[in-house]
Amino acid sequence: MRNIYMIYGVIVLGLLGMAEYRGFSLASVNEVKNVPRSVRDNPGSYRSVYAVYHHYTGGK
Amino acid sequence: MVVGAGNPNPPAAPHVKALNCPGCGAALSLRSFTQAVTVVCDSCHSILDAQDPQLKILQQFKKATGEDPALIPLGTRGKIRGTPYEVVGFQRRTIHVEGIPYSWHEYVLFNPYKGFRYLTEYNGHWNDTATLRALPTLNPYARQVTVNYLGETYRHFQTAQASTTYVLGEFPWQVRVGEANEVTDYISPPRVLSSERSGKEITWSMGEYLSGRDLWKAFALPGEPPMPIGVYENQPSPFSANTKTIWTIFGAFLAFLLIMMVGFSASARDEQVFQGAYTFDTNSRGEASFVTDPFELKGHTSALELSTTTNVDNNWIYLNYALINQDTGQAYDFGREVSYYHGYDSDGSWTEGSRNDSVAIPSVPPGTYFLRVEPESDFAHGSIHYEVTAKRDVPQFSFFGIALLALLAPAALITWRSMNFEHLRWAESDHAPADSSSDSGGDDD
Numbered sequence: 228m229r230n231i232y233m234i235y236g237v238i239v240l241g242l243l244g245m246a247e248y249r250g251f252s253l254a255s256v257n258e259v260k261n262v263p264r265s266v267r268d269n270p271g272s273y274r275s276v277y278a279v280y281h282h283y284t285g286g287k
Numbered sequence: 288m289v290v291g292a293g294n295p296n297p298p299a300a301p302h303v304k305a306l307n308c309p310g311c312g313a314a315l316s317l318r319s320f321t322q323a324v325t326v327v328c329d330s331c332h333s334i335l336d337a338q339d340p341q342l343k344i345l346q347q348f349k350k351a352t353g354e355d356p357a358l359i360p361l362g363t364r365g366k367i368r369g370t371p372y373e374v375v376g377f378q379r380r381t382i383h384v385e386g387i388p389y390s391w392h393e394y395v396l397f398n399p400y401k402g403f404r405y406l407t408e409y410n411g412h413w414n415d416t417a418t419l420r421a422l423p424t425l426n427p428y429a430r431q432v433t434v435n436y437l438g439e440t441y442r443h444f445q446t447a448q449a450s451t452t453y454v455l456g457e458f459p460w461q462v463r464v465g466e467a468n469e470v471t472d473y474i475s476p477p478r479v480l481s482s483e484r485s486g487k488e489i490t491w492s493m494g495e496y497l498s499g500r501d502l503w504k505a506f507a508l509p510g511e512p513p514m515p516i517g518v519y520e521n522q523p524s525p526f527s528a529n530t531k532t533i534w535t536i537f538g539a540f541l542a543f544l545l546i547m548m549v550g551f552s553a554s555a556r557d558e559q560v561f562q563g564a565y566t567f568d569t570n571s572r573g574e575a576s577f578v579t580d581p582f583e584l585k586g587h588t589s590a591l592e593l594s595t596t597t598n599v600d601n602n603w604i605y606l607n608y609a610l611i612n613q614d615t616g617q618a619y620d621f622g623r624e625v626s627y628y629h630g631y632d633s634d635g636s637w638t639e640g641s642r643n644d645s646v647a648i649p650s651v652p653p654g655t656y657f658l659r660v661e662p663e664s665d666f667a668h669g670s671i672h673y674e675v676t677a678k679r680d681v682p683q684f685s686f687f688g689i690a691l692l693a694l695l696a697p698a699a700l701i702t703w704r705s706m707n708f709e710h711l712r713w714a715e716s717d718h719a720p721a722d723s724s725s726d727s728g729g730d731d732d
Binding site: 233244248250252253264 | 532533540544547574577578587588590591609611613616617618619620621646647648650651657661680683689690693694698701
């Protein structure tokens, strides 16, 4: 049990170190490849995957 | 507990004295020579005075072992602590707790040079037991009565009236069926101290928990020992040693985790690479999206923290963000809503949401990037001012929290199992926790 926990803990801390060094995040981000350079000249031509988001307009 | 194997050098068979039962004439064998005080005839169940040359009949009983026979036959030989012993006697004893009988078996073992010792068995749990040569010290004023013996403290577990319900073979005392003694057990797993009070005489013995599998091996018994049922009073917990060790290791991991947290915080560049302030006119029906000036992300692949600060007031703004690598065309696309509402009702004042937002974009490689921003909100709500800030290489403390929970979970689980084991142990005692006593002793009527 002791050895299993030792190995488990080392793996957890190793993953933590890698996550911190590589800058992992829990945020939901969509990666898009090959966005055309023309987007700088015509920003409206880019369609975000989040553009159809249904916004909360409530309040209490 | 040291139990020696019966083979390859089985102990030499002691000489057996042949006698005949005066009650039925059946042949009797006396294995413990003159040290036996009583011997029981297996045929007519007469308890005979082994010290009397005429084998005077002391008692006759008619009970049979029935469906609860001895698991180790008389005459079986094996080694305990390197010493050969022979099973010469067997008795079944019974206590009644709340009207329910609980029986256990006791085996009398004999070695001509070492004398007698005993094996006890209850529900597949075995103990190697020997009488004490010195008296334990009783601490009757402790919150839970304890006794000290050879520097070890034993906690009171149970006191009950035990009666002998079946006997067979030889015994170094005047055994009688129906004889009742007050038996008190004190435990310090894997050992148990037992006192037996008979009139004014108290006999102390110490038992040590023994694995049935080891015992079967030591006595070369056929088949498998009965599977232990439940948790026995002095059964060593498989978790207690682990619990202490696991928490020690957890402490070391926690220290290392804190060092990592300080190290990553100190070494993180936490560098602001972009900042821009903008205004979104919700009255405008024109194209709202725009791109920022390019900015450089240096160093190794790491997170980019994007913060949005707004002046929304009972309003919201949704920002479609795209972080685009100018050279490769790779984009990180995400949306953030910032909303803040407040008011006053019968419960008093309330607020909901926040004017600020922050998100970490994971694993962004170095390069030249720009942001495409597309704000949205309800039409004709005036102007919304917002500020966008990007920081490179910001430590993500949420992962330290996740790692802490991941390290804590196994330690907590083992501790819970250890506590549950002790709970089950003490549930059978005179000191049962309130919930277990109601479970086991409750009267449904």
